[in-house]
Amino acid sequence: MPALVRCDEPAARGECLAQALRYVEFAIHELGCDDSALHNLAVSLYSSQGDEAELISYLSRAKGPLGRPLYDQKFALRLARERNRERACVQLLSDMGMFQDATALALRVDVELAKEVAERPEDDPPMRRKLWLAVARHVIDAGEEGGDSQAARIRQAVAFLKETSGLLKIEDILPFFPDFVRIDEFKDAICSSLEEYNRQIDHLRDEMDSATEIADVLRKDLAAVEKSCAVVDVNMPCERCRRPLSKGPPPSAGPSGGCLSPFYVFPCRSVFHSTCLAEEVSELVGESKRLRIRQLMERLAATPTGAETAAANNGLAPRDAVVSVLQQLEDLIAAECPRCGEVVIRLLEKPLIQDGEEEIASWAVAG
Ligand SMILES: [Zn+2]
Ligand SMILES: [Zn+2]
The missing domain is CATH 1.25.40 (Serine Threonine Protein Phosphatase 5, Tetratricopeptide repeat)
Structure with missing residues:
Protein backbone atom coordinates (compact mmCIF):
# COMPACT_ATOMS: atom_id res chain seq x y z
CA MET A 1 0.00 0.00 0.00
CA GLY A 97 -26.08 17.85 3.16
CA MET A 98 -24.41 21.20 2.50
CA PHE A 99 -26.81 21.99 -0.32
CA GLN A 100 -26.38 25.76 -0.29
CA ASP A 101 -22.60 25.52 -0.69
CA ALA A 102 -23.06 22.85 -3.33
CA THR A 103 -25.50 25.01 -5.30
CA ALA A 104 -23.28 28.08 -5.08
CA LEU A 105 -20.32 26.09 -6.39
CA ALA A 106 -22.39 24.36 -9.06
CA LEU A 107 -23.56 27.72 -10.38
CA ARG A 108 -19.93 28.60 -11.09
CA VAL A 109 -19.59 25.38 -13.08
CA ASP A 110 -22.84 24.67 -14.85
CA VAL A 111 -26.41 25.90 -14.33
CA GLU A 112 -27.89 22.49 -15.20
CA LEU A 113 -25.79 20.89 -12.45
CA ALA A 114 -27.05 23.52 -10.00
CA LYS A 115 -30.64 22.65 -10.94
CA GLU A 116 -29.94 19.00 -10.19
CA VAL A 117 -28.55 19.93 -6.76
CA ALA A 118 -31.56 22.17 -6.09
CA GLU A 119 -33.86 19.17 -6.59
CA ARG A 120 -31.96 16.96 -4.14
CA PRO A 121 -33.42 17.88 -0.71
CA GLU A 122 -36.60 15.97 -1.57
CA ASP A 123 -38.25 16.07 1.83
CA ASP A 124 -37.38 19.71 2.52
CA PRO A 125 -39.44 21.98 0.24
CA PRO A 126 -38.34 25.24 1.98
CA MET A 127 -34.69 24.31 1.35
CA ARG A 128 -35.48 23.38 -2.29
CA ARG A 129 -37.16 26.76 -2.70
CA LYS A 130 -34.12 28.55 -1.28
CA LEU A 131 -31.80 26.71 -3.66
CA TRP A 132 -34.04 27.35 -6.67
CA LEU A 133 -34.14 31.04 -5.74
CA ALA A 134 -30.33 31.13 -5.77
CA VAL A 135 -30.36 29.49 -9.21
CA ALA A 136 -33.01 31.96 -10.43
CA ARG A 137 -30.99 34.92 -9.25
CA HIS A 138 -27.96 33.54 -11.07
CA VAL A 139 -29.89 32.93 -14.30
CA ILE A 140 -31.30 36.46 -14.28
CA ASP A 141 -27.98 38.12 -13.39
CA ALA A 142 -26.17 36.11 -16.05
CA GLY A 143 -28.62 37.32 -18.69
CA GLU A 144 -27.98 40.89 -17.60
CA GLU A 145 -24.21 40.54 -17.83
CA GLY A 146 -24.51 38.74 -21.14
CA GLY A 147 -26.19 41.85 -22.56
CA ASP A 148 -29.32 39.97 -23.66
CA SER A 149 -32.25 42.21 -24.45
CA GLN A 150 -34.66 42.68 -21.61
CA ALA A 151 -37.41 40.82 -23.43
CA ALA A 152 -35.16 37.80 -23.95
CA ARG A 153 -34.13 37.76 -20.30
CA ILE A 154 -37.70 37.90 -19.15
CA ARG A 155 -38.69 35.13 -21.50
CA GLN A 156 -35.79 33.09 -20.13
CA ALA A 157 -36.87 33.76 -16.55
CA VAL A 158 -40.46 32.79 -17.27
CA ALA A 159 -39.33 29.57 -18.94
CA PHE A 160 -37.16 28.92 -15.90
CA LEU A 161 -40.16 29.25 -13.61
CA LYS A 162 -41.78 26.29 -15.34
CA GLU A 163 -38.74 24.15 -14.54
CA THR A 164 -39.16 24.73 -10.81
CA SER A 165 -42.37 22.68 -10.91
CA GLY A 166 -44.40 25.31 -9.10
CA LEU A 167 -41.92 25.88 -6.28
CA LEU A 168 -41.22 29.46 -7.41
CA LYS A 169 -43.80 31.99 -8.55
CA ILE A 170 -43.40 35.08 -10.66
CA GLU A 171 -43.52 37.31 -7.58
CA ASP A 172 -40.51 35.46 -6.14
CA ILE A 173 -38.22 36.43 -8.97
CA LEU A 174 -39.55 39.92 -9.73
CA PRO A 175 -37.27 41.51 -7.08
CA PHE A 176 -34.24 40.23 -9.01
CA PHE A 177 -35.02 42.55 -11.91
CA PRO A 178 -34.06 46.21 -11.81
CA ASP A 179 -36.83 48.57 -10.72
CA PHE A 180 -37.26 50.21 -14.10
CA VAL A 181 -37.91 46.99 -16.02
CA ARG A 182 -41.01 47.26 -18.19
CA ILE A 183 -43.76 45.06 -16.87
CA ASP A 184 -45.33 44.39 -20.29
CA GLU A 185 -43.05 41.44 -20.88
CA PHE A 186 -44.26 39.79 -17.73
CA LYS A 187 -47.87 40.09 -18.69
CA ASP A 188 -48.43 36.45 -19.60
CA ALA A 189 -46.62 35.07 -16.59
CA ILE A 190 -48.38 37.41 -14.20
CA CYS A 191 -51.74 36.59 -15.74
CA SER A 192 -51.22 32.87 -15.41
CA SER A 193 -50.06 33.34 -11.82
CA LEU A 194 -53.16 35.39 -11.05
CA GLU A 195 -55.37 32.78 -12.68
CA GLU A 196 -53.80 30.16 -10.45
CA TYR A 197 -54.59 32.26 -7.37
CA ASN A 198 -58.12 32.78 -8.65
CA ARG A 199 -58.58 29.05 -8.93
CA GLN A 200 -57.33 28.58 -5.37
CA ILE A 201 -59.70 31.27 -4.11
CA ASP A 202 -62.61 29.63 -5.95
CA HIS A 203 -61.72 26.32 -4.40
CA LEU A 204 -61.62 27.84 -0.91
CA ARG A 205 -64.92 29.56 -1.53
CA ASP A 206 -66.49 26.24 -2.53
CA GLU A 207 -65.21 24.66 0.65
CA MET A 208 -66.59 27.51 2.73
CA ASP A 209 -69.97 27.19 1.02
CA SER A 210 -70.22 23.52 1.74
CA ALA A 211 -69.15 24.05 5.36
CA THR A 212 -71.86 26.69 5.75
CA GLU A 213 -74.40 24.31 4.23
CA ILE A 214 -73.48 21.55 6.67
CA ALA A 215 -73.73 23.98 9.58
CA ASP A 216 -77.18 25.07 8.39
CA VAL A 217 -78.41 21.50 8.17
CA LEU A 218 -77.07 20.76 11.66
CA ARG A 219 -78.71 23.88 13.04
CA LYS A 220 -82.05 22.87 11.54
CA ASP A 221 -81.68 19.34 12.92
CA LEU A 222 -80.98 20.70 16.37
CA ALA A 223 -83.98 23.01 16.21
CA ALA A 224 -86.15 20.11 15.10
CA VAL A 225 -84.98 17.92 17.99
CA GLU A 226 -85.68 20.69 20.49
CA LYS A 227 -89.24 21.12 19.23
CA SER A 228 -89.96 17.46 18.66
CA CYS A 229 -92.46 15.73 20.89
CA ALA A 230 -92.90 12.04 21.47
CA VAL A 231 -96.02 10.17 22.37
CA VAL A 232 -95.34 7.93 25.31
CA ASP A 233 -97.47 5.11 26.57
CA VAL A 234 -97.50 5.21 30.39
CA ASN A 235 -97.27 1.44 30.37
CA MET A 236 -93.86 1.50 28.63
CA PRO A 237 -91.20 0.01 30.90
CA CYS A 238 -88.35 2.13 32.25
CA GLU A 239 -85.07 1.06 30.67
CA ARG A 240 -83.43 0.65 34.06
CA CYS A 241 -85.93 -0.80 36.51
CA ARG A 242 -88.32 -2.30 33.90
CA ARG A 243 -91.33 -1.03 35.90
CA PRO A 244 -93.94 0.79 33.83
CA LEU A 245 -93.62 4.57 33.79
CA SER A 246 -96.97 5.02 35.48
CA LYS A 247 -95.80 3.10 38.54
CA GLY A 248 -92.86 5.33 39.41
CA PRO A 249 -89.35 4.24 40.30
CA PRO A 250 -88.68 1.60 42.94
CA PRO A 251 -88.52 3.17 46.41
CA SER A 252 -84.87 2.19 46.80
CA ALA A 253 -83.81 4.20 43.74
CA GLY A 254 -83.28 7.61 45.36
CA PRO A 255 -85.02 10.98 45.57
CA SER A 256 -88.17 11.32 43.48
CA GLY A 257 -91.35 13.39 43.31
CA GLY A 258 -91.54 17.06 44.14
CA CYS A 259 -90.58 19.23 41.21
CA LEU A 260 -88.72 16.43 39.43
CA SER A 261 -90.14 15.42 36.07
CA PRO A 262 -91.65 11.95 36.38
CA PHE A 263 -89.75 10.55 33.39
CA TYR A 264 -87.54 11.36 30.35
CA VAL A 265 -87.86 10.18 26.74
CA PHE A 266 -84.85 10.20 24.39
CA PRO A 267 -84.92 10.40 20.57
CA CYS A 268 -83.83 6.73 20.49
CA ARG A 269 -87.17 5.92 22.19
CA SER A 270 -85.56 4.90 25.49
CA VAL A 271 -87.63 6.00 28.47
CA PHE A 272 -86.43 6.36 32.07
CA HIS A 273 -87.92 7.40 35.37
CA SER A 274 -85.98 10.55 36.24
CA THR A 275 -84.71 8.86 39.39
CA CYS A 276 -83.54 5.84 37.38
CA LEU A 277 -81.96 8.12 34.80
CA ALA A 278 -80.04 10.00 37.51
CA GLU A 279 -78.80 6.69 38.92
CA GLU A 280 -77.83 5.39 35.51
CA VAL A 281 -75.86 8.56 34.65
CA SER A 282 -74.26 8.67 38.11
CA GLU A 283 -72.66 5.30 37.41
CA LEU A 284 -71.02 6.69 34.28
CA VAL A 285 -69.63 10.01 35.53
CA GLY A 286 -66.95 11.07 37.99
CA GLU A 287 -67.29 11.62 41.72
CA SER A 288 -67.86 15.40 41.64
CA LYS A 289 -70.63 15.20 39.03
CA ARG A 290 -72.25 12.35 40.95
CA LEU A 291 -72.40 14.50 44.08
CA ARG A 292 -73.79 17.43 42.16
CA ILE A 293 -76.53 15.29 40.59
CA ARG A 294 -77.46 13.94 44.02
CA GLN A 295 -77.70 17.47 45.50
CA LEU A 296 -79.87 18.78 42.67
CA MET A 297 -82.15 15.73 42.80
CA GLU A 298 -82.64 16.04 46.56
CA ARG A 299 -83.34 19.71 46.30
CA LEU A 300 -85.95 19.32 43.58
CA ALA A 301 -87.60 16.36 45.29
CA ALA A 302 -87.94 18.49 48.44
CA THR A 303 -89.59 21.33 46.51
CA PRO A 304 -93.37 21.01 46.44
CA THR A 305 -94.99 20.81 42.99
CA GLY A 306 -95.99 24.20 41.65
CA ALA A 307 -93.48 26.14 43.76
CA GLU A 308 -91.57 28.96 42.03
CA THR A 309 -88.37 28.79 44.04
CA ALA A 310 -86.41 25.69 44.90
CA ALA A 311 -86.06 24.48 48.46
CA ALA A 312 -82.97 25.75 50.25
CA ASN A 313 -80.01 23.43 50.17
CA ASN A 314 -79.06 22.73 53.80
CA GLY A 315 -80.28 26.22 54.53
CA LEU A 316 -77.23 27.68 52.77
CA ALA A 317 -78.04 28.06 49.08
CA PRO A 318 -79.87 31.15 47.80
CA ARG A 319 -83.46 30.72 46.75
CA ASP A 320 -83.03 29.76 43.10
CA ALA A 321 -85.88 29.52 40.64
CA VAL A 322 -87.08 25.95 40.12
CA VAL A 323 -86.62 26.20 36.35
CA SER A 324 -82.97 27.08 36.68
CA VAL A 325 -82.25 24.23 39.11
CA LEU A 326 -84.14 21.85 36.85
CA GLN A 327 -82.16 23.10 33.88
CA GLN A 328 -78.89 22.45 35.74
CA LEU A 329 -79.97 18.91 36.50
CA GLU A 330 -81.11 18.24 32.95
CA ASP A 331 -77.83 19.52 31.56
CA LEU A 332 -76.13 16.89 33.69
CA ILE A 333 -78.38 13.86 33.18
CA ALA A 334 -80.61 14.39 30.18
CA ALA A 335 -78.25 15.79 27.53
CA GLU A 336 -78.06 12.40 25.86
CA CYS A 337 -79.32 8.86 26.31
CA PRO A 338 -77.08 7.05 28.82
CA ARG A 339 -77.57 3.76 26.93
CA CYS A 340 -76.39 4.91 23.49
CA GLY A 341 -74.90 8.42 23.91
CA GLU A 342 -71.29 9.50 23.75
CA VAL A 343 -70.73 8.98 27.45
CA VAL A 344 -71.12 5.18 27.14
CA ILE A 345 -69.08 5.04 23.98
CA ARG A 346 -66.21 6.73 25.83
CA LEU A 347 -66.53 4.04 28.51
CA LEU A 348 -65.50 1.39 25.99
CA GLU A 349 -61.91 2.49 26.50
CA LYS A 350 -62.02 1.81 30.23
CA PRO A 351 -60.87 -1.56 31.54
CA LEU A 352 -63.60 -3.88 32.74
CA ILE A 353 -62.02 -4.29 36.15
CA GLN A 354 -60.88 -1.24 38.04
CA ASP A 355 -61.86 -1.94 41.62
CA GLY A 356 -58.45 -2.52 43.05
CA GLU A 357 -56.14 -5.46 43.21
CA GLU A 358 -58.41 -7.84 45.09
CA GLU A 359 -60.77 -8.04 42.16
CA ILE A 360 -57.92 -8.59 39.72
CA ALA A 361 -56.37 -11.22 41.98
CA SER A 362 -59.64 -13.14 42.08
CA TRP A 363 -59.47 -13.47 38.29
CA ALA A 364 -55.91 -14.78 38.29
CA VAL A 365 -55.47 -18.24 36.78
CA ALA A 366 -54.10 -20.60 39.40
CA GLY A 367 -51.04 -22.44 38.34
ZN1 LIG B 1 -87.11 3.12 36.36
ZN1 LIG C 1 -80.67 5.29 23.69
Whole structure:
Protein backbone atom coordinates (compact mmCIF):
# COMPACT_ATOMS: atom_id res chain seq x y z
CA MET A 1 0.00 0.00 0.00
CA PRO A 2 2.65 2.63 0.84
CA ALA A 3 4.19 1.80 -2.54
CA LEU A 4 0.85 2.41 -4.23
CA VAL A 5 0.46 5.73 -2.45
CA ARG A 6 3.76 6.81 -3.99
CA CYS A 7 2.20 6.30 -7.44
CA ASP A 8 -0.02 9.28 -6.71
CA GLU A 9 2.91 11.65 -6.37
CA PRO A 10 3.29 14.00 -9.32
CA ALA A 11 6.69 12.60 -10.28
CA ALA A 12 5.37 9.07 -10.67
CA ARG A 13 2.20 9.71 -12.69
CA GLY A 14 1.49 7.93 -15.92
CA GLU A 15 1.96 4.19 -16.25
CA CYS A 16 2.43 3.79 -12.50
CA LEU A 17 -0.91 5.50 -11.77
CA ALA A 18 -2.72 3.26 -14.24
CA GLN A 19 -1.27 0.10 -12.67
CA ALA A 20 -2.04 1.25 -9.14
CA LEU A 21 -5.64 1.94 -10.16
CA ARG A 22 -5.84 -1.50 -11.72
CA TYR A 23 -4.83 -3.07 -8.43
CA VAL A 24 -7.18 -0.91 -6.38
CA GLU A 25 -10.11 -1.72 -8.67
CA PHE A 26 -9.24 -5.42 -8.40
CA ALA A 27 -9.19 -5.18 -4.60
CA ILE A 28 -12.52 -3.35 -4.52
CA HIS A 29 -14.45 -5.36 -7.10
CA GLU A 30 -12.91 -8.84 -6.89
CA LEU A 31 -11.83 -8.99 -3.25
CA GLY A 32 -14.76 -6.88 -2.01
CA CYS A 33 -12.41 -4.89 0.19
CA ASP A 34 -14.17 -2.16 2.18
CA ASP A 35 -11.17 -0.86 4.10
CA SER A 36 -11.32 2.93 4.28
CA ALA A 37 -7.56 3.31 3.70
CA LEU A 38 -7.91 1.54 0.34
CA HIS A 39 -10.97 3.61 -0.58
CA ASN A 40 -9.22 6.84 0.34
CA LEU A 41 -6.36 5.77 -1.90
CA ALA A 42 -8.91 5.12 -4.66
CA VAL A 43 -10.28 8.67 -4.26
CA SER A 44 -6.78 10.03 -4.46
CA LEU A 45 -5.88 7.99 -7.57
CA TYR A 46 -9.14 8.77 -9.41
CA SER A 47 -8.80 12.46 -8.66
CA SER A 48 -5.34 12.44 -10.24
CA GLN A 49 -6.76 11.27 -13.54
CA GLY A 50 -7.41 13.72 -16.30
CA ASP A 51 -11.10 12.84 -16.62
CA GLU A 52 -13.34 13.83 -13.72
CA ALA A 53 -16.16 11.49 -14.75
CA GLU A 54 -14.52 8.38 -13.29
CA LEU A 55 -13.97 10.09 -9.95
CA ILE A 56 -17.63 11.15 -9.83
CA SER A 57 -18.91 7.74 -10.75
CA TYR A 58 -16.63 6.18 -8.11
CA LEU A 59 -17.85 8.65 -5.46
CA SER A 60 -21.46 7.71 -6.03
CA ARG A 61 -20.69 3.97 -6.23
CA ALA A 62 -18.47 3.48 -3.17
CA LYS A 63 -21.18 3.29 -0.53
CA GLY A 64 -21.77 0.77 2.23
CA PRO A 65 -25.04 -1.14 2.62
CA LEU A 66 -26.64 1.75 4.52
CA GLY A 67 -25.57 4.31 1.94
CA ARG A 68 -22.62 5.48 4.03
CA PRO A 69 -19.59 6.26 1.85
CA LEU A 70 -16.62 3.91 2.26
CA TYR A 71 -14.14 6.76 1.84
CA ASP A 72 -13.57 9.69 4.17
CA GLN A 73 -15.80 12.46 2.80
CA LYS A 74 -13.79 15.32 4.27
CA PHE A 75 -10.57 13.92 2.92
CA ALA A 76 -12.15 13.46 -0.51
CA LEU A 77 -13.54 17.00 -0.45
CA ARG A 78 -10.12 18.43 0.41
CA LEU A 79 -8.46 16.48 -2.40
CA ALA A 80 -11.15 17.46 -4.90
CA ARG A 81 -10.72 21.13 -3.93
CA GLU A 82 -6.93 20.96 -4.22
CA ARG A 83 -7.15 19.35 -7.60
CA ASN A 84 -9.93 21.58 -8.93
CA ARG A 85 -12.42 18.76 -9.37
CA GLU A 86 -15.40 21.10 -9.09
CA ARG A 87 -18.16 18.69 -10.10
CA ALA A 88 -16.84 16.17 -7.59
CA CYS A 89 -16.82 18.93 -4.95
CA VAL A 90 -20.47 19.71 -5.74
CA GLN A 91 -21.39 16.06 -5.39
CA LEU A 92 -19.52 15.65 -2.10
CA LEU A 93 -20.99 18.83 -0.63
CA SER A 94 -24.53 17.79 -1.48
CA ASP A 95 -23.85 14.24 -0.17
CA MET A 96 -22.82 15.86 3.09
CA GLY A 97 -26.08 17.85 3.16
CA MET A 98 -24.41 21.20 2.50
CA PHE A 99 -26.81 21.99 -0.32
CA GLN A 100 -26.38 25.76 -0.29
CA ASP A 101 -22.60 25.52 -0.69
CA ALA A 102 -23.06 22.85 -3.33
CA THR A 103 -25.50 25.01 -5.30
CA ALA A 104 -23.28 28.08 -5.08
CA LEU A 105 -20.32 26.09 -6.39
CA ALA A 106 -22.39 24.36 -9.06
CA LEU A 107 -23.56 27.72 -10.38
CA ARG A 108 -19.93 28.60 -11.09
CA VAL A 109 -19.59 25.38 -13.08
CA ASP A 110 -22.84 24.67 -14.85
CA VAL A 111 -26.41 25.90 -14.33
CA GLU A 112 -27.89 22.49 -15.20
CA LEU A 113 -25.79 20.89 -12.45
CA ALA A 114 -27.05 23.52 -10.00
CA LYS A 115 -30.64 22.65 -10.94
CA GLU A 116 -29.94 19.00 -10.19
CA VAL A 117 -28.55 19.93 -6.76
CA ALA A 118 -31.56 22.17 -6.09
CA GLU A 119 -33.86 19.17 -6.59
CA ARG A 120 -31.96 16.96 -4.14
CA PRO A 121 -33.42 17.88 -0.71
CA GLU A 122 -36.60 15.97 -1.57
CA ASP A 123 -38.25 16.07 1.83
CA ASP A 124 -37.38 19.71 2.52
CA PRO A 125 -39.44 21.98 0.24
CA PRO A 126 -38.34 25.24 1.98
CA MET A 127 -34.69 24.31 1.35
CA ARG A 128 -35.48 23.38 -2.29
CA ARG A 129 -37.16 26.76 -2.70
CA LYS A 130 -34.12 28.55 -1.28
CA LEU A 131 -31.80 26.71 -3.66
CA TRP A 132 -34.04 27.35 -6.67
CA LEU A 133 -34.14 31.04 -5.74
CA ALA A 134 -30.33 31.13 -5.77
CA VAL A 135 -30.36 29.49 -9.21
CA ALA A 136 -33.01 31.96 -10.43
CA ARG A 137 -30.99 34.92 -9.25
CA HIS A 138 -27.96 33.54 -11.07
CA VAL A 139 -29.89 32.93 -14.30
CA ILE A 140 -31.30 36.46 -14.28
CA ASP A 141 -27.98 38.12 -13.39
CA ALA A 142 -26.17 36.11 -16.05
CA GLY A 143 -28.62 37.32 -18.69
CA GLU A 144 -27.98 40.89 -17.60
CA GLU A 145 -24.21 40.54 -17.83
CA GLY A 146 -24.51 38.74 -21.14
CA GLY A 147 -26.19 41.85 -22.56
CA ASP A 148 -29.32 39.97 -23.66
CA SER A 149 -32.25 42.21 -24.45
CA GLN A 150 -34.66 42.68 -21.61
CA ALA A 151 -37.41 40.82 -23.43
CA ALA A 152 -35.16 37.80 -23.95
CA ARG A 153 -34.13 37.76 -20.30
CA ILE A 154 -37.70 37.90 -19.15
CA ARG A 155 -38.69 35.13 -21.50
CA GLN A 156 -35.79 33.09 -20.13
CA ALA A 157 -36.87 33.76 -16.55
CA VAL A 158 -40.46 32.79 -17.27
CA ALA A 159 -39.33 29.57 -18.94
CA PHE A 160 -37.16 28.92 -15.90
CA LEU A 161 -40.16 29.25 -13.61
CA LYS A 162 -41.78 26.29 -15.34
CA GLU A 163 -38.74 24.15 -14.54
CA THR A 164 -39.16 24.73 -10.81
CA SER A 165 -42.37 22.68 -10.91
CA GLY A 166 -44.40 25.31 -9.10
CA LEU A 167 -41.92 25.88 -6.28
CA LEU A 168 -41.22 29.46 -7.41
CA LYS A 169 -43.80 31.99 -8.55
CA ILE A 170 -43.40 35.08 -10.66
CA GLU A 171 -43.52 37.31 -7.58
CA ASP A 172 -40.51 35.46 -6.14
CA ILE A 173 -38.22 36.43 -8.97
CA LEU A 174 -39.55 39.92 -9.73
CA PRO A 175 -37.27 41.51 -7.08
CA PHE A 176 -34.24 40.23 -9.01
CA PHE A 177 -35.02 42.55 -11.91
CA PRO A 178 -34.06 46.21 -11.81
CA ASP A 179 -36.83 48.57 -10.72
CA PHE A 180 -37.26 50.21 -14.10
CA VAL A 181 -37.91 46.99 -16.02
CA ARG A 182 -41.01 47.26 -18.19
CA ILE A 183 -43.76 45.06 -16.87
CA ASP A 184 -45.33 44.39 -20.29
CA GLU A 185 -43.05 41.44 -20.88
CA PHE A 186 -44.26 39.79 -17.73
CA LYS A 187 -47.87 40.09 -18.69
CA ASP A 188 -48.43 36.45 -19.60
CA ALA A 189 -46.62 35.07 -16.59
CA ILE A 190 -48.38 37.41 -14.20
CA CYS A 191 -51.74 36.59 -15.74
CA SER A 192 -51.22 32.87 -15.41
CA SER A 193 -50.06 33.34 -11.82
CA LEU A 194 -53.16 35.39 -11.05
CA GLU A 195 -55.37 32.78 -12.68
CA GLU A 196 -53.80 30.16 -10.45
CA TYR A 197 -54.59 32.26 -7.37
CA ASN A 198 -58.12 32.78 -8.65
CA ARG A 199 -58.58 29.05 -8.93
CA GLN A 200 -57.33 28.58 -5.37
CA ILE A 201 -59.70 31.27 -4.11
CA ASP A 202 -62.61 29.63 -5.95
CA HIS A 203 -61.72 26.32 -4.40
CA LEU A 204 -61.62 27.84 -0.91
CA ARG A 205 -64.92 29.56 -1.53
CA ASP A 206 -66.49 26.24 -2.53
CA GLU A 207 -65.21 24.66 0.65
CA MET A 208 -66.59 27.51 2.73
CA ASP A 209 -69.97 27.19 1.02
CA SER A 210 -70.22 23.52 1.74
CA ALA A 211 -69.15 24.05 5.36
CA THR A 212 -71.86 26.69 5.75
CA GLU A 213 -74.40 24.31 4.23
CA ILE A 214 -73.48 21.55 6.67
CA ALA A 215 -73.73 23.98 9.58
CA ASP A 216 -77.18 25.07 8.39
CA VAL A 217 -78.41 21.50 8.17
CA LEU A 218 -77.07 20.76 11.66
CA ARG A 219 -78.71 23.88 13.04
CA LYS A 220 -82.05 22.87 11.54
CA ASP A 221 -81.68 19.34 12.92
CA LEU A 222 -80.98 20.70 16.37
CA ALA A 223 -83.98 23.01 16.21
CA ALA A 224 -86.15 20.11 15.10
CA VAL A 225 -84.98 17.92 17.99
CA GLU A 226 -85.68 20.69 20.49
CA LYS A 227 -89.24 21.12 19.23
CA SER A 228 -89.96 17.46 18.66
CA CYS A 229 -92.46 15.73 20.89
CA ALA A 230 -92.90 12.04 21.47
CA VAL A 231 -96.02 10.17 22.37
CA VAL A 232 -95.34 7.93 25.31
CA ASP A 233 -97.47 5.11 26.57
CA VAL A 234 -97.50 5.21 30.39
CA ASN A 235 -97.27 1.44 30.37
CA MET A 236 -93.86 1.50 28.63
CA PRO A 237 -91.20 0.01 30.90
CA CYS A 238 -88.35 2.13 32.25
CA GLU A 239 -85.07 1.06 30.67
CA ARG A 240 -83.43 0.65 34.06
CA CYS A 241 -85.93 -0.80 36.51
CA ARG A 242 -88.32 -2.30 33.90
CA ARG A 243 -91.33 -1.03 35.90
CA PRO A 244 -93.94 0.79 33.83
CA LEU A 245 -93.62 4.57 33.79
CA SER A 246 -96.97 5.02 35.48
CA LYS A 247 -95.80 3.10 38.54
CA GLY A 248 -92.86 5.33 39.41
CA PRO A 249 -89.35 4.24 40.30
CA PRO A 250 -88.68 1.60 42.94
CA PRO A 251 -88.52 3.17 46.41
CA SER A 252 -84.87 2.19 46.80
CA ALA A 253 -83.81 4.20 43.74
CA GLY A 254 -83.28 7.61 45.36
CA PRO A 255 -85.02 10.98 45.57
CA SER A 256 -88.17 11.32 43.48
CA GLY A 257 -91.35 13.39 43.31
CA GLY A 258 -91.54 17.06 44.14
CA CYS A 259 -90.58 19.23 41.21
CA LEU A 260 -88.72 16.43 39.43
CA SER A 261 -90.14 15.42 36.07
CA PRO A 262 -91.65 11.95 36.38
CA PHE A 263 -89.75 10.55 33.39
CA TYR A 264 -87.54 11.36 30.35
CA VAL A 265 -87.86 10.18 26.74
CA PHE A 266 -84.85 10.20 24.39
CA PRO A 267 -84.92 10.40 20.57
CA CYS A 268 -83.83 6.73 20.49
CA ARG A 269 -87.17 5.92 22.19
CA SER A 270 -85.56 4.90 25.49
CA VAL A 271 -87.63 6.00 28.47
CA PHE A 272 -86.43 6.36 32.07
CA HIS A 273 -87.92 7.40 35.37
CA SER A 274 -85.98 10.55 36.24
CA THR A 275 -84.71 8.86 39.39
CA CYS A 276 -83.54 5.84 37.38
CA LEU A 277 -81.96 8.12 34.80
CA ALA A 278 -80.04 10.00 37.51
CA GLU A 279 -78.80 6.69 38.92
CA GLU A 280 -77.83 5.39 35.51
CA VAL A 281 -75.86 8.56 34.65
CA SER A 282 -74.26 8.67 38.11
CA GLU A 283 -72.66 5.30 37.41
CA LEU A 284 -71.02 6.69 34.28
CA VAL A 285 -69.63 10.01 35.53
CA GLY A 286 -66.95 11.07 37.99
CA GLU A 287 -67.29 11.62 41.72
CA SER A 288 -67.86 15.40 41.64
CA LYS A 289 -70.63 15.20 39.03
CA ARG A 290 -72.25 12.35 40.95
CA LEU A 291 -72.40 14.50 44.08
CA ARG A 292 -73.79 17.43 42.16
CA ILE A 293 -76.53 15.29 40.59
CA ARG A 294 -77.46 13.94 44.02
CA GLN A 295 -77.70 17.47 45.50
CA LEU A 296 -79.87 18.78 42.67
CA MET A 297 -82.15 15.73 42.80
CA GLU A 298 -82.64 16.04 46.56
CA ARG A 299 -83.34 19.71 46.30
CA LEU A 300 -85.95 19.32 43.58
CA ALA A 301 -87.60 16.36 45.29
CA ALA A 302 -87.94 18.49 48.44
CA THR A 303 -89.59 21.33 46.51
CA PRO A 304 -93.37 21.01 46.44
CA THR A 305 -94.99 20.81 42.99
CA GLY A 306 -95.99 24.20 41.65
CA ALA A 307 -93.48 26.14 43.76
CA GLU A 308 -91.57 28.96 42.03
CA THR A 309 -88.37 28.79 44.04
CA ALA A 310 -86.41 25.69 44.90
CA ALA A 311 -86.06 24.48 48.46
CA ALA A 312 -82.97 25.75 50.25
CA ASN A 313 -80.01 23.43 50.17
CA ASN A 314 -79.06 22.73 53.80
CA GLY A 315 -80.28 26.22 54.53
CA LEU A 316 -77.23 27.68 52.77
CA ALA A 317 -78.04 28.06 49.08
CA PRO A 318 -79.87 31.15 47.80
CA ARG A 319 -83.46 30.72 46.75
CA ASP A 320 -83.03 29.76 43.10
CA ALA A 321 -85.88 29.52 40.64
CA VAL A 322 -87.08 25.95 40.12
CA VAL A 323 -86.62 26.20 36.35
CA SER A 324 -82.97 27.08 36.68
CA VAL A 325 -82.25 24.23 39.11
CA LEU A 326 -84.14 21.85 36.85
CA GLN A 327 -82.16 23.10 33.88
CA GLN A 328 -78.89 22.45 35.74
CA LEU A 329 -79.97 18.91 36.50
CA GLU A 330 -81.11 18.24 32.95
CA ASP A 331 -77.83 19.52 31.56
CA LEU A 332 -76.13 16.89 33.69
CA ILE A 333 -78.38 13.86 33.18
CA ALA A 334 -80.61 14.39 30.18
CA ALA A 335 -78.25 15.79 27.53
CA GLU A 336 -78.06 12.40 25.86
CA CYS A 337 -79.32 8.86 26.31
CA PRO A 338 -77.08 7.05 28.82
CA ARG A 339 -77.57 3.76 26.93
CA CYS A 340 -76.39 4.91 23.49
CA GLY A 341 -74.90 8.42 23.91
CA GLU A 342 -71.29 9.50 23.75
CA VAL A 343 -70.73 8.98 27.45
CA VAL A 344 -71.12 5.18 27.14
CA ILE A 345 -69.08 5.04 23.98
CA ARG A 346 -66.21 6.73 25.83
CA LEU A 347 -66.53 4.04 28.51
CA LEU A 348 -65.50 1.39 25.99
CA GLU A 349 -61.91 2.49 26.50
CA LYS A 350 -62.02 1.81 30.23
CA PRO A 351 -60.87 -1.56 31.54
CA LEU A 352 -63.60 -3.88 32.74
CA ILE A 353 -62.02 -4.29 36.15
CA GLN A 354 -60.88 -1.24 38.04
CA ASP A 355 -61.86 -1.94 41.62
CA GLY A 356 -58.45 -2.52 43.05
CA GLU A 357 -56.14 -5.46 43.21
CA GLU A 358 -58.41 -7.84 45.09
CA GLU A 359 -60.77 -8.04 42.16
CA ILE A 360 -57.92 -8.59 39.72
CA ALA A 361 -56.37 -11.22 41.98
CA SER A 362 -59.64 -13.14 42.08
CA TRP A 363 -59.47 -13.47 38.29
CA ALA A 364 -55.91 -14.78 38.29
CA VAL A 365 -55.47 -18.24 36.78
CA ALA A 366 -54.10 -20.60 39.40
CA GLY A 367 -51.04 -22.44 38.34
ZN1 LIG B 1 -87.11 3.12 36.36
ZN1 LIG C 1 -80.67 5.29 23.69
